[in-house]
Amino acid sequence: MLEELLGAAVGVGAAGLVYVAAAARVVKQYERGVVLRLGRLVGEVRPPGFTLIVPIVDRMHKVNMQIVTMPVPAQEGITRDNVTVRVDAVVYFKVVDAASALIKVEDYKYAVSQMAQTSLRSIIGKSDLDDLLSNREKLNQGLELMIDSPAVGWGVQVDRVEIKDVSLPDTMKRSMARQAEADRERRARIINADAELQASKKLAEAAHQMADAPSALQLRLLQTVMAVAAEKNSTLVLPIPVELLRFLERGEDHERHVKRAPEPAPGHALEGAAGEDAHPAVEPRAEREVERTIEDIIEDATGQ
Structure with missing residues (x-):
């Protein structure tokens, strides 16, 4: 009798161990467990740690709650000012409701990827080229809002969207380079003026x-x-002021005028010398020699 009881206890213990092994589940810290019993959602989402389910009847699905970094393939589109560009981006999102992410959408990662591509094409068509190149922060916010609006119903939250690169045609790059060069030349001319x-x-x-x-x-x-x-x-170049040349020219003209003037009679000369307002008829000899000497120097320099 005792042996039968011991055998029964051992059998129950073994069955219990098998049951616990089949029902035991471990949920990691960055995961949440969603239990479906016969295809229906049961209870709350299981927190991290050790948990038990009913074998065969229950199915546990683990949902990753970490932030997912998803690159958006480059999308080609035409901007509002009729410029063809290729734009790629990256999306950062995470699951905030594990049950909704599992039940309401078939594959939430694929859904977010397709929504990001569609939103990126839409934002390209609504923006100008200058906005894509210089005002990316505003476009990132608009793109994040466009992706996050439908993703809220899927239990997914979009943290951030960044436009990585904008590829332009070669002709447009050359046109922009010429424009920048012309603008810099204009500013240089204004500064010089x-x-x-x-x-x-x-x-x-x-x-x-x-x-x-x-x-x-x-x-x-x-x-x-x-x-x-x-x-x-x-070689030493000595500049001569224009005033000096004019002075020499006036002296030469005055000398010619004096040579052409007739000599006055002795009596008139004496009267002119005695008058208070009389002018000398002939320049002093020393001054004429100085002027001739300067004239000779200029002629020698010109000849050399």
Whole structure:
């Protein structure tokens, strides 16, 4: 009798162990367990850890709750300003309701992928090329809203959508490069014109200052000569002020006028010399020699 009881206990224990082994399930920390009993949802979603189900009758499906990174294949479309582009993106999403993600949609990953591609094509057609290139943050928000709206009913939450790359045709790239070059050239010309305007104002002020003080022109001439001499060149170019040439020209004209004038009578000469407003008929000899000497120097320099 005792042996029969022991055998029965061992049999029950073995059956219990087999039952527990068949019913035991382990749900990982990043998973949730959804139990279907005879095809119907039973109870709440099983949390992480050790759990038991009814063998043969219950089926447990584990749903991953981690954030999924899904690349969206490059989509080709025409922007609102009639430019053909290829745009690819990446979607970050996660499951927030394991039961809905398992029951309401056949394959939530495939559904999110198709919705992302459709939304990306739609956002390309509604945007300009400049927005795709420079205003991506706003487009990312719009794309995220378009994908997240239907995904909420699937138990999926879209965390973030990023446009990765925008591919342009080669002709459009060359056109944009020419546009950027023309814009930079325009700004360079404006800066040069502004510099010329400021320089002309300063030169006009300097000219007025030199007109009030003629000695300033001579000082500027000497400074120029010093600057040229500092280069240690074999040839020294000496600029001659225009005022000096005009002075020599006036002296030459006056000398010719004096030579052409008739000599006055001795009596008239004495009367003219005695008068207070009389002018000398002939220039002093020393001044004429200085003018001739300067004239000879200029002629020698011109001949060389």
